[in-house]
Amino acid sequence: MTPNEAAGTADLMTKYEASGATAAAPAGSRWQSVVSDVSSDQRVFKGVPWGKPMMWIFLLSDTFIFGSFLVSYMAVRQSTRVPWPNPSEVFGLTVFGHSVPLLLIAIMTFILISSSGTMALAVNYGYRRDRKTTFWLLLATAALGASFVCMQAFEWTKLILEGVRPWGNPWGAAQFGSCFFMITGFHGTHVTIGVIFLSIVAAKVRRGDLDRQRPGFLTGRKGNYEIVEIMGLYWHFVDLVWVFIFAFFYLW
Amino acid sequence: MEHAQESHAAGQHEHQQHPLGIYFKIWGLLFVLSTASYLVDYFHFEGLLRWSLIVIFMLLKAGLIVSVFMHMLWERLALVYAIVVPPLLLIVLLGIGALEARYTFDTRGTFFAPAATQPAASH
Numbered sequence: 550m551t552p553n554e555a556a557g558t559a560d561l562m563t564k565y566e567a568s569g570a571t572a573a574a575p576a577g578s579r580w581q582s583v584v585s586d587v588s589s590d591q592r593v594f595k596g597v598p599w600g601k602p603m604m605w606i607f608l609l610s611d612t613f614i615f616g617s618f619l620v621s622y623m624a625v626r627q628s629t630r631v632p633w634p635n636p637s638e639v640f641g642l643t644v645f646g647h648s649v650p651l652l653l654i655a656i657m658t659f660i661l662i663s664s665s666g667t668m669a670l671a672v673n674y675g676y677r678r679d680r681k682t683t684f685w686l687l688l689a690t691a692a693l694g695a696s697f698v699c700m701q702a703f704e705w706t707k708l709i710l711e712g713v714r715p716w717g718n719p720w721g722a723a724q725f726g727s728c729f730f731m732i733t734g735f736h737g738t739h740v741t742i743g744v745i746f747l748s749i750v751a752a753k754v755r756r757g758d759l760d761r762q763r764p765g766f767l768t769g770r771k772g773n774y775e776i777v778e779i780m781g782l783y784w785h786f787v788d789l790v791w792v793f794i795f796a797f798f799y800l801w
Numbered sequence: 802m803e804h805a806q807e808s809h810a811a812g813q814h815e816h817q818q819h820p821l822g823i824y825f826k827i828w829g830l831l832f833v834l835s836t837a838s839y840l841v842d843y844f845h846f847e848g849l850l851r852w853s854l855i856v857i858f859m860l861l862k863a864g865l866i867v868s869v870f871m872h873m874l875w876e877r878l879a880l881v882y883a884i885v886v887p888p889l890l891l892i893v894l895l896g897i898g899a900l901e902a903r904y905t906f907d908t909r910g911t912f913f914a915p916a917a918t919q920p921a922a923s924h
Contacts, residue, residue: 579878586879594880604839605884616891620898627902630909637842653838662835669870670899673824676816778817778872789863794834796859800842801852 558740598775601782608786611739615790618735619797622728634720636799640704654799657700658791661740664693665788668781675777680754683777687751690784701737705730729798736794739787750780817872827869834858834865 583707586593594602626633642652708729711717715727753759758772765772838858841851868874871883 568916583879583882586877594877594883597877597880602880602883605880609884609887612888613891616888616894620891620894623895623901624898624902624905627899628905628909630906630913651839651842655835658835658839659832662828662831665831665870666824669824669828670821673818673821676818677901775816782871785866788870789866792859792862792866796838796855800838800855 552701572645600775600779604779604782605727611786611790615732615735615793617748618732622732622798625720625724625728629722629724631722633722634718634725636801639708639720651799653700653704654795657697658795660693660697660700661788661791664690664697665785667693668784670780672781675754675759678760678774680757680760684751687747687754687777687780691744691747691751691799694740694784694787696748698737698740698744701733701740705733707720725791731800732794736787736790739790743787746780746783748776817875819872819875823869827865830865831862834862838862 556637586595589595592599603778637650640654641648643649644652667686669692671683671690674682674686682705713726713729715730717723718726753772754777757763758765759774759776760772762771835858838855841854841858846854867885873885
């Protein structure tokens with residue numbers, strides 16, 4: 550390399566660095582926060598209570614489970630040569646002589662969204678250390694969740710009485726039943742576990758465990774209002790999954 | 802985004818504390834979007850219009866829940882990327898599933914459908 554070329558390269562380098570530094574400064578500072586978080590040889594998500602990333606990672610794995618269910622439902626529905634039953638009619642209800650499409654499903658959707666709303670408020674009041682309001686909001690969330698499960702049980706009963714089975718149904722493609730029971734069943738299980746989880750957290754809030762930092766029954770960790778937010782992440786996720794099920798299974 | 806700056810400056814254990822109003826607004830928006838997606842079915846929209854509306858409403862609802870109710874809007878960027886990026890892999894699974902389903906559909910058409918019509922044809 551001649552001195553001239555070397556000087557040229559050095560010149561380019563400084564130019565590159567200069568332009569990189571000036572152009573990327575606003576965006577780069579946010580990226581730099583990611584880089585410094587993961588490369589610091591310490592805990593990764595700084596300032597975040599560790600229970601929260603743990604719940605998020607669990608929810609990430611759950612995302613893949615529900616994602617796999619929905620993708621396999623798509624594959625099964627696309628590959629059958631028998632017409633798919635029309636969900637709008639299958640899940641319709643007759644009210645006062647009028648048949649309303651998807652009525653029960655719509656009500657279930659609104660109930661789950663409302664429970665998400667009360668959950669978000671509960672997290673907020675928890676951090677304000679308003680024990681009473683937090684307890685009642687958590688209880689309302691659990692009650693809405695329980696009513697959702699009841700409606701799902703009603704829906705299952707209705708369909709089973711109409712002859713839907715995992716291996717067949719009166720209206721069309723046999724795969725309809727297995728997809729329906731698998732997807733809504735797994736989601737309903739999540740809601741049920743969520744209701745139990747909510748009741749436990751609500752009891753803890755009411756008893757004042759979180760204010761007095763009483764050690765937990767299973768983990769022995771000190772009580773803390775962060776558990777309300779972590780519970781909230783799980784509950785919102787259940788609502789989130791329902792958004793996708795509602796769109797892909799009931800409306801498609 | 803003001804809260805984000807505050808909470809990051811707050812130090813060791815930042816709590817997600819935001820004005821109550823935002824939750825009520827999102828709650829209302831979710832109701833509106835759910836009603837809209839229900840109306841898509843109620844008015845029997847078909848074809849591309851139906852699918853695009855359903856997917857748009859679905860993604861908007863999912864985005865609102867994750868970003869506001871689950872506080873992703875105010876989380877550290879490292880956490881946001883760690884959680885939001887991996888599910889994009891599902892798009893690959895979706896593609897594989899769609900390809901395979903197409904193939905199965907055609908195979909069933911080739912091997913099962915003619916067999917069913919054969920007795921009628923040989924007559």
